[in-house]
Amino acid sequence: MTSHPALPPDVATLGDHERHARRVLDDATWAYLFGAAADELTFARNIDAWRALELLPRVLKPLAGGHTRIELLGRTLAHPILVAPMAHQRLAHPDGEHATALAAAALGAGLVFSTQASVPLDEIAARFLPEPGRGPLWFQLYLQPDRGFTAELVQRAEAAGFEALVLTVDAPVQGARDSERRSGFRLPAGIGAVNLTGLRQPPPRTLAAGQSALFDDLLTHAPAWDDVAWLRSITRLPVLIKGVLHPDDARQAVACGASGLIVSNHGGRTLDTAITTANALPRIAQAVQGDLPLLVDGGIRRGTDVLKAIGLGASAVLVGRPVLHGLATSGATGVAHVLRLLRDELEIAMALTGCRTLAEASTALAPPPR
Numbered sequence: 001m002t003s004h005p006a007l008p009p010d011v012a013t014l015g016d017h018e019r020h021a022r023r024v025l026d027d028a029t030w031a032y033l034f035g036a037a038a039d040e041l042t043f044a045r046n047i048d049a050w051r052a053l054e055l056l057p058r059v060l061k062p063l064a065g066g067h068t069r070i071e072l073l074g075r076t077l078a079h080p081i082l083v084a085p086m087a088h089q090r091l092a093h094p095d096g097e098h099a100t101a102l103a104a105a106a107l108g109a110g111l112v113f114s115t116q117a118s119v120p121l122d123e124i125a126a127r128f129l130p131e132p133g134r135g136p137l138w139f140q141l142y143l144q145p146d147r148g149f150t151a152e153l154v155q156r157a158e159a160a161g162f163e164a165l166v167l168t169v170d171a172p173v174q175g176a177r178d179s180e181r182r183s184g185f186r187l188p189a190g191i192g193a194v195n196l197t198g199l200r201q202p203p204p205r206t207l208a209a210g211q212s213a214l215f216d217d218l219l220t221h222a223p224a225w226d227d228v229a230w231l232r233s234i235t236r237l238p239v240l241i242k243g244v245l246h247p248d249d250a251r252q253a254v255a256c257g258a259s260g261l262i263v264s265n266h267g268g269r270t271l272d273t274a275i276t277t278a279n280a281l282p283r284i285a286q287a288v289q290g291d292l293p294l295l296v297d298g299g300i301r302r303g304t305d306v307l308k309a310i311g312l313g314a315s316a317v318l319v320g321r322p323v324l325h326g327l328a329t330s331g332a333t334g335v336a337h338v339l340r341l342l343r344d345e346l347e348i349a350m351a352l353t354g355c356r357t358l359a360e361a362s363t364a365l366a367p368p369p370r
């Protein structure tokens with residue numbers, strides 16, 4: 001690990017971390033890490049949708065002994081904030097996923113480690129798991145066309161000590177990330193998906209006239225609901241599904257034996273103008289009726305957003321880009337500060353809405369205006 005640069009003095013919010021990160025990263029790296037699909041409307045609307053929800057303050061309630069603890073997959077967690085899986089974190093800072101893991105463990109935040117991480121999965125498990133007070137450690141999985149390789153990857157994650165699998169299902173094809181293409185971004189030498197070393201992609205098919213490279217080649221390898229059953233059959237770990245927005249898909253995930261759902265639009269990086277997660281979450285909560293835990297990500301930038309998400313039916317939230325802003329600004333120190341700010345803001349929001357525990361979070365939401 002490199003040394004941990006001190007925080008700049010004027011950083012008081014996640015937005016301040018973003019401003020500093022913009023200064024230290026070049027344009028192409030910025031476009032890859034922080035860009036979104038097409039006109040980036042879903043990306044922006046995710047943030048706006050949480051902001052638009054109003055809270056209803058309560059006064060003079062006894063709040064002593066309150067806390068942010070939650071129960072998730074059989075464990076008690078100090079608070080409901082996890083780090084979202086994000087690829088290639090060494091682009092943001094030389095310490096990459098190591099710094100993120102160190103900070104998340106110190107702050108009791110769960111960590112979801114990406115299939116496309118830029119450091120070996122066993123190094124992160126070895127760093128994270130021994131930390132006292134740590135949150136859960138989950139492995140995010142993209143099913144590869146080579147199912148044999150995928151099974152070995154799952155076994156490696158299991159052997160390293162990862163505690164659940166998060167199967168991401170909303171990116172069978174990459175979104176049209178125009179700002180990234182425009183920037184000419186290329187992964188620099190020395191940064192890559194090291195846990196996929198040795199993976200062979202199927203050779204491209206020869207297409208007949210009129211056939212589509214997407215539908216008649218790439219998507220012939222795409223995962224389907226059957227693959228969830230297959231994945232469950234090869235692992236003893238709980239399987240959560242990430243990237244669900246439709247209530248019918250949520251019900252199907254329950255029927256397939258998923259242990260949890262992450263309501264997510266990939267932070268607006270796949271389908272632009274997709275529904276915001278703040279809007280999708282209550283519909284999904286209603287569809288699954290508590291049959292499995294729901295988590296949500298996309299646009300969470302304030303502790304008030306966390307409280308609103310829990311109030312709408314989530315058990316916990318994942319935070320994406322702000323973690324990378326903190327990482328770029330000040331390595332592990334920056335990530336720790338981002339997570340600390342969110343938790344502190346959550347406590348303040350709970351206190352001012354009269355919630356001693358997160359079980360009361362639904363009472364914090366103001367009714368929609370008539």
Ligand SMILES: Cc1cc2nc3c(=O)[nH]c(=O)nc-3n(C[C@H](O)[C@H](O)[C@H](O)COP(=O)(O)O)c2cc1C
Pocket residue numbers: 032033034046084085086087114115116140168242264265266267268269297298299300318319320321322
């Ligand atoms: C740079 C970057 C890389 C990402 N890589 C992955 C990934 O490898 N797997 C995955 O499931 N989601 C990935 N995501 C999506 C995040 O897990 C998460 O859904 C999203 O960032 C949440 O929105 P937010 O950034 O507004 O918090 C990535 C997001 C970013 C910004």
